[in-house]
Amino acid sequence: MLETDSYTKEELEGQFKEIWPRIYRFFYYKLQNREEAEELTQETFRRVLPQLEAGKVEKHKLAGYTAAAARNLLVDTWRSRSRQPHTTSLDGLQEKGWDYAQQAAEVEENLMVHQALKQLNKEHRMVLTYRILEGWPVEDVASKMGRSPGAIRSLQFRAIKALKDTLEKGGYFHG
């Protein structure tokens, strides 16, 4: 059973209820994937818990401490994938500024991606719209665009690559 110097079990339950959705939302936004977001959210709390048990986290700092743990975990995950992380406004993820910083980052990023999509040719835009924005299976997209599924896989790869190049030129991956 949990015993800490700072928290009763009820207090901790209340704190977790408050913080958990925000951490989950942060991971989901970054990863766009529920399984990964759930896994990393759980891992974040798993990392925080020993510190709580040791009474090392002051009550009023739990949210900020957990946010920092989430941020570090994301960076660790990306590093393990040999990736240059796209870490827009991560430093803004403090207790009160969490939602604001997150929303501002979302608007900025989405505008950039939206503009980049506009620069694609019609077919590239169409295949990404059908496949990712609307979520159609490859076979259905092939039927809609009058091509074979194999041709659609090639087309979507080229479209993603073209979009990546445009985003890269705009500094998206160094944000």
Add this chain to the structure above:
Amino acid sequence: MDKHKHKTTHEGTIDGFIEDLLKEKKPRAYNEPTAHGEHVEDGEMEKLFETVRAVKRLRSNKVRRRIRQQRWFRGVAAVAAALLIVIGIGIFRPGFLPEVNMVEAMVKAYEELESYSGVVEIRGERGDVVEFRESIHINYKKPFKYNAIHRYDGYERRYQSDGQRLAIMDEDRVTLDNLFPEKELWRYHIGTTIYELEAASEVELLGTEILFGREAIMLEYRYSGDSESHFLWIDRATNLPLRKVLNHPEGTRLVVEFQELQINPVLGESIFALELPPEMPVYNLNRNVPLEQVHLAWPHATILPEILPEGLTLWQSGELEEYHFYEYVLRFQGNKETDFLDVYFASNPQEIFYYPGSRMGRLGGGVVEINASVRNIFELYIGDSRTARWITEEADIFIVSSRGTGELELLLENLAGDQIIYVDARELLQEGVKPAYEKEGH
């Protein structure tokens, strides 16, 4: 390395990544080596993955709102997981997660549908007791052409619409509504069911089950501010509804089942022609009148075609019943059934009450009221609609529409040749403008 083969492998990796993202599964790309035995842990491929994620983030605001709501629910479920960690039991593993694009798939399926036939059963239930039961044999063709035979308590009533007028045929009389052919559809039309779901603020996939011998996806949904949630079963093969259960706060529920549904049957126009039984008394509701007659009463309406939002054309012009608050209506329709803009006109403005939640302003010497969500207006526009109203000493113009309030504001401003200046509603109290009493269902 064979360059072509390498490219093909990457195409497959990206496709698999997209597929996993759409299904909300942990991407296999990070765990599985490619066909060449290489992992995809290189910066270039990770940038392509991030590009895919970036596109997925652009889903419409509506979808994202749902996702956020669902994230919250998942979050709440996950809190339980956190508590399990806390008490040292272990890690909770949530089950399959809902498909967030299910609603869009339904809307798309309905948009691609031209007609349907089937039997709809409606039941009012309280606990295990069925309080009423009604069956409806319906043939429907877009837009708003239908014949429906309702049977309940040994009684039969037929609804017949040619897309312009609606005839309600009882044993001893016919009631003919000349302006609102769609008004009886809302209870059982499958299109209405889908648009109801689209308007929900929270949607969650509960799982699948067999219903009427078909594999059905079960959703739970709730409207913003409502305490009760509702349920919908969707045919996995067609993405169209099979059953919905609407729960009422008082403990009753309305069950609507779509049975023996045929999609896109060939339905000739003759099926919908209005052939009224001879020698049967006909009671007319509202009158379809030439546009010129509306212009005589409301000359300024002649400029409407020039200032209307894009994509709308005149569908109906009519004179309303004497008991109606307004005298005339001009009905404009877009390409979809749900895209509409109706303009009501009265030449004798009465005391001004405004809907709760309205923004109030001044325009062209009068008062303007804009509201993004008014429910069940005139008991005709079932669900939420956007409204804009402009009242001067000479006229009362009321717009009900599916379009955004921005378009309605612009329409009124163009009509008035003036700009709206928004004010605190309390400023208008001295001028006799009062908040309406809260009405049932509002």
